[in-house]
Amino acid sequence: MIGGPVPATAAAPAGGPTAGPTTRSTIRSAEVLVASPGRNFVTLRVVTEDGVVGLGDATLNGRELAVASYLTDHVVPLLVGRDAHRIEDTWQYLYRGAYWRRGPVTMTAIAAVDMALWDIKARLAGMPLYQLLGGASRTGIMAYGHASGRDVPELLDSVRAQMAEGFRSIRVQTSVPGIDKVYGVAAQPSTSGRYDYEPAQRAPLPAEEDWDPAAYLRHIPTVFEAVRHEFGPALPLLHDAHHRLTPIQAARLGKSLEPYDLFWLEDCTPAENQDALRLVRAHTTTPLAIGEVFNTVWDYQTLIREQLVDYVRSSVTHAGGITALRRILDLAAQYQIRSGLHGPTDVSPVGMAAALHLDLAIHNFGIQEYMQHSTPTSSVFRTSFRWEGGYLHPGEHHGLGVEYDDEAAAHFPYQAAYLPVSRLKDGTIHDW
Numbered sequence: 001m002i003g004g005p006v007p008a009t010a011a012a013p014a015g016g017p018t019a020g021p022t023t024r025s026t027i028r029s030a031e032v033l034v035a036s037p038g039r040n041f042v043t044l045r046v047v048t049e050d051g052v053v054g055l056g057d058a059t060l061n062g063r064e065l066a067v068a069s070y071l072t073d074h075v076v077p078l079l080v081g082r083d084a085h086r087i088e089d090t091w092q093y094l095y096r097g098a099y100w101r102r103g104p105v106t107m108t109a110i111a112a113v114d115m116a117l118w119d120i121k122a123r124l125a126g127m128p129l130y131q132l133l134g135g136a137s138r139t140g141i142m143a144y145g146h147a148s149g150r151d152v153p154e155l156l157d158s159v160r161a162q163m164a165e166g167f168r169s170i171r172v173q174t175s176v177p178g179i180d181k182v183y184g185v186a187a188q189p190s191t192s193g194r195y196d197y198e199p200a201q202r203a204p205l206p207a208e209e210d211w212d213p214a215a216y217l218r219h220i221p222t223v224f225e226a227v228r229h230e231f232g233p234a235l236p237l238l239h240d241a242h243h244r245l246t247p248i249q250a251a252r253l254g255k256s257l258e259p260y261d262l263f264w265l266e267d268c269t270p271a272e273n274q275d276a277l278r279l280v281r282a283h284t285t286t287p288l289a290i291g292e293v294f295n296t297v298w299d300y301q302t303l304i305r306e307q308l309v310d311y312v313r314s315s316v317t318h319a320g321g322i323t324a325l326r327r328i329l330d331l332a333a334q335y336q337i338r339s340g341l342h343g344p345t346d347v348s349p350v351g352m353a354a355a356l357h358l359d360l361a362i363h364n365f366g367i368q369e370y371m372q373h374s375t376p377t378s379s380v381f382r383t384s385f386r387w388e389g390g391y392l393h394p395g396e397h398h399g400l401g402v403e404y405d406d407e408a409a410a411h412f413p414y415q416a417a418y419l420p421v422s423r424l425k426d427g428t429i430h431d432w
């Protein structure tokens, strides 16, 4: 009989299950921590019966409390009593079991559980997480910094400041003549030496910004010309169009930036339509990056299979955790597509640490975004990761390498904050 049921009397095959001690670590409690040290963060803390603690990042910028409720009301009660070691089973249980799959709130909640369970497993194994993911594939993680300016001289100064901080690859964003506020441009130059553009603003209503694609398309190539003129051909330069262009506008931008040899052009079109990238790809050799608002492998299906992009931009936090993002990255690797994981300040230090362990372990690493967290944030999240000579490293602490300080967090209660909305000159709402 081939493939049929095994008779109850069948002898256990050689190498089959043994009667040795089982590895089990029961989850005693799970709680959701919401705090606002500099900005809002949602963190899941899972504790096993042996007192081992795992942390997961559940921060969804501007919609934080939706994920906090999803976790508190619908996930935490399911976790207590489960075996913390069964990461894959728990992921499938939360993803398939809910029936209502995908979406940023669901996938951020699942990501937090997944991160916390990997943290616990690595702590129990007595290893930094990257060792469980296969060990280091490199000695350090190349990260890009952020430069911006309200005009070209201010931008050039900002590039110099980022280079002085150690960055060897730099994202360039700039104001556009005739537009009041533009994505990625800090209202004031940084006084701390740290890049301090923060799009979410603490207010009961979202701020409104304006947008004019024609003015932007005219201006951006002149900015890259000035940057290349000042810093030469070798400095890797990146740019984020933040989902604002139509396919033909994006194609034109990619083509007009070709002489300036960008490392990547990010999010040139809105995220929903994967087919749009076919048109862009047909017209330009500027490398393309996308995915910070994607939350499952299905959002990448056409893009990866047809090799329409060069970099995967998801964060561990918004794409279902380490388990799910690893699968996306492995699929991408078969098509020579590399990682460029999302790392703004709204990915908490826990989410950032998870990204660094993945970055160190995977083969198809490309680059990591790094927007340093503020001093209040670092007072709540104590991290082991290092920034040295333009490279990041997750450090050698067991697990993710992050501890949460409840006392420090108590000084920073949640405050409502929203990402801005964007309008064209005639008042029409546009992609932000």
Ligand code: KDG
Pocket (backbone or CB within 6 Å): 061, 199, 240, 242, 292, 342, 343, 344, 346, 369, 419
């Ligand atoms: O929450 C939104 C921010 O994370 C996003 O605007 C940052 O586009 C971004 C980037 O590339 O870091």
Ligand code: MG
Pocket (backbone or CB within 6 Å): 240, 242, 266, 267, 292
């Ligand atoms: Mg972006």
